[in-house]
Structures are given as C-alpha cells and as structure tokens.
Amino acid sequence: MKKNVCLLMIVLFAIPGFTQRLRIGPYHDNTKYKEHFTHSIDYGVISDATYIFVAGNYTDKGYENIEGTAHKFFQFNLLANKKGGTTPASDRLLLTDFVVQHAGGYRYAAATGVYYPEGSGDDGYPFLLIYNKSDLAVQSFQYFDLSYAGVETSHGTGLRVQYSGEEEAFYICGVLADRKFNEINPNDIDVKSKGFILKVPEGGALSYDALIFTPDQVQNDAWLCSISDIEINAAETEIAFTGLNTLDELTNYH
Numbered sequence: 207m208k209k210n211v212c213l214l215m216i217v218l219f220a221i222p223g224f225t226q227r228l229r230i231g232p233y234h235d236n237t238k239y240k241e242h243f244t245h246s247i248d249y250g251v252i253s254d255a256t257y258i259f260v261a262g263n264y265t266d267k268g269y270e271n272i273e274g275t276a277h278k279f280f281q282f283n284l285l286a287n288k289k290g291g292t293t294p295a296s297d298r299l300l301l302t303d304f305v306v307q308h309a310g311g312y313r314y315a316a317a318t319g320v321y322y323p324e325g326s327g328d329d330g331y332p333f334l335l336i337y338n339k340s341d342l343a344v345q346s347f348q349y350f351d352l353s354y355a356g357v358e359t360s361h362g363t364g365l366r367v368q369y370s371g372e373e374e375a376f377y378i379c380g381v382l383a384d385r386k387f388n389e390i391n392p393n394d395i396d397v398k399s400k401g402f403i404l405k406v407p408e409g410g411a412l413s414y415d416a417l418i419f420t421p422d423q424v425q426n427d428a429w430l431c432s433i434s435d436i437e438i439n440a441a442e443t444e445i446a447f448t449g450l451n452t453l454d455e456l457t458n459y460h
Contacts, residue, residue, distance in 0.1 A: 244275065250306035250315065250339050255280065259339070261304030261317060264289065269327040269388060274301035274317065274335065276342045288342040290335065298325040299333065303366045306339055312371065315339040318364030318378050320387075321349040327388045332364035332380050334406055352416060354384040354400060361386055362402070366435050369408075372442035378404040379447055381432035382418075401433035401449050421452045428452065 244262030251257075257280050264273040272295075278286040292299055302319040317335040322328075331349040338345055353360040361383040368377045383390070384398040401419040421431035433449040 244277075246301075246304040248304060248306045248315075250308055252340060257285070257339075259304065259306050259315060261301060263301050269298050269300065269320075269322045269325065269330070271298055271300045274299055274319070276304060276315070276317070276337055278339070278342055286342045288337070288344070290344050290347075292321075296325045298322040300363070301335070302364060305367050305369065307369050307371070312369070313338060313340065314345065315342075316367050316369060316376055318367040318380070320363035327386055329359045330361050330363060330387060332362045332378055332402075332404065334364070334367065334376055334378060348406070350404060350406075350414060350416075352382055352402060352404075354382045354398065357384050363387070364404070365433070368436055368438050370438050370442055373405070374408040376404075376406045376408065377436055377438070377445065378406065379433035379436040379449075380404075381434075381449075395428045395430075398429045399431055401431040401451075403433055403436065403445075403447065419449075419451070424452045 244260050246261045248259050249256055250259060257278050259276065259278055261274070261276040263271045264275060265271050273289040273291045275287065275289045277284060290299075299321045300319045301317050304315065304317045306315040315337040317337065319333060319335075320330045321333040322330055332352060333347065333349040335347050336345040337343065350362075351360055352362045354362075362380060364378040364380040366379050369375075370377065380402055382400045382402055390397050398421075400421070403417045403419075405415040405417075407413070419431050419433060421429045423429055430450055430452045433447050435449070436445060436447040438445055
C-alpha cells in the first residue's frame with residue numbers, strides 16, 4: 207500500500223441509540239496514573255487559577271481498553287484523577303481527545319473517541335463524554351450511531367472535539383470505515399473511509415447534525431477520507447479542519 211497513506215491510517219486507526227453507560231471511581235494510589243497510556247493535555251482556568259489536565263486510556267490495546275482516565279494538576283501537584291469504566295463491564299471505550307474550555311466561566315471538559323458495545327470490536331461508535339472540570343466527575347456519556355453508507359454496522363471514531371460557546375454545541379470530527387478497525391491490515395490498506403463532523407447540542411439533546419465527507423474514487427485502491435483535527439477561531443465565526451482525502455494516484459503515492 208502507498209507508504210504515506212499507510213502511515214497516516216496507522217495513526218488514525220490504532221488510536222483507535224444514547225445511554226448513560228459509565229461507572230466512575232477514584233484512584234486509591236496516586237502513583238497509579240503513571241502506568242496508564244495518556245496522550246492528551248490541555249489547560250483550563252478555575253477561580254482565576256490555571257490547571258493542567260492530562261487524559262488517556264488504561265491501555266493502548268485498541269478495543270480491549272476498559273477505562274478512560276483524566277487527571278488534573280496544579281503546578282506539579284496531582285489534585286484529581288478519575289477513571290470512567292463502562293457498564294456493563296463487557297463494554298469497551300477508547301478515548302482519543304480531551305479538551306477543556308479555557309475560559310473560567312465554563313465548568314466542563316469534553317472527551318471523544320470510539321465506544322465498543324459488548325467489547326467485541328464488531329461495532330464502533332463515536333462518543334461525547336462530559337466531565338466536570340473541577341472534580342472530573344462524569345456528567346454524561348453519549349454515543350452516535352453513524353455508519354459508512356451501505357454498511358449495516360457502525361465503524362466510526364471521534365478524533366477531536368471542540369466546544370463553541372456561540373453555538374452552545376460541541377463539534378466532533380473523525381472517520382467512518384466500511385469494516386471493523388481490527389480487520390484493517392496496515393501493510394495493505396484496502397479499506398474505504400469517510401470523514402465526518404458532528405454538531406452536538408450542549409444540553410445533550412438526542413438530536414445532532416452530521417456532515418459527511420466522501421473521497422474521490424481511486425481505481426484499484428483504497429478510497430480514504432478522514433477529518434483528523436478541527437479548530438474554532440477566537441471570534442467563533444469560522445471553523446477550520448484538516449485531514450486526508452485520496453484524490454489521484456501518482457507514482458505510487460496519493
């Protein structure tokens with residue numbers, strides 16, 4: 207498979223109805239966070255003081271991951287740490303992004319990733335997980351039944367999440383695939399994928415808007431599209447996003 211597409215898709219997929227399906231528990235040993243796979247860092251202001259937030263997963267083993275973790279620091283001190291596990295215990299989730307609204311007035315943090323009901327890896331759903339940024343208590347958990355056109359099951363993951371105070375909504379970008387993530391061969395990618403952006407109301411309404419991006423067809427090869435990052439400008443009048451889209455083949459590269 208084409209080298210540059212292979213490398214990017216390895217990064218995307220190896221990171222990788224609505225219901226409340228999380229259980230929350232504190233760490234009894236504050237040193238245990240050192241054993242976890244963390245990959246997202248952000249900062250937020252609480253009562254005019256700046257705190258650092260670090261989040262990740264209990265393990266980096268894809269859909270075997272059981273818990274998402276979040277830690278809050280002030281300077282070098284660990285103040286709060288929470289792990290959100292799935293209920294029932296057979297479910298799995300993989301956290302890919304964690305963002306904190308930097309302004310002091312907004313009380314929450316948000317995370318996204320891929321949710322696997324029953325932990326089989328057969329289905330994967332993008333999700334929105336809302337934390338209270340003061341104590342990292344989980345407020346809500348929603349997952350979204352998106353699927354690649356023509357595919358009965360969902361194979362999607364959220365890659366980045368951003369909040370818009372102007373719209374009072376969360377924006378999640380990511381990728382949908384036409385097969386299970388654990389079936390994708392990183393050495394010979396023939397999967398087809400589409401990128402997406404979700405707009406989810408802040409109040410946790412059961413409705414949401416989805417914008418789907420379809421790649422151009424490339425003969426005898428994978429048709430790949432993903433939206434890997436999204437940003438909202440300071441005035442909240444524009445949204446920028448980037449990612450991958452197969453366009454044409456030229457000397458074994460896209």
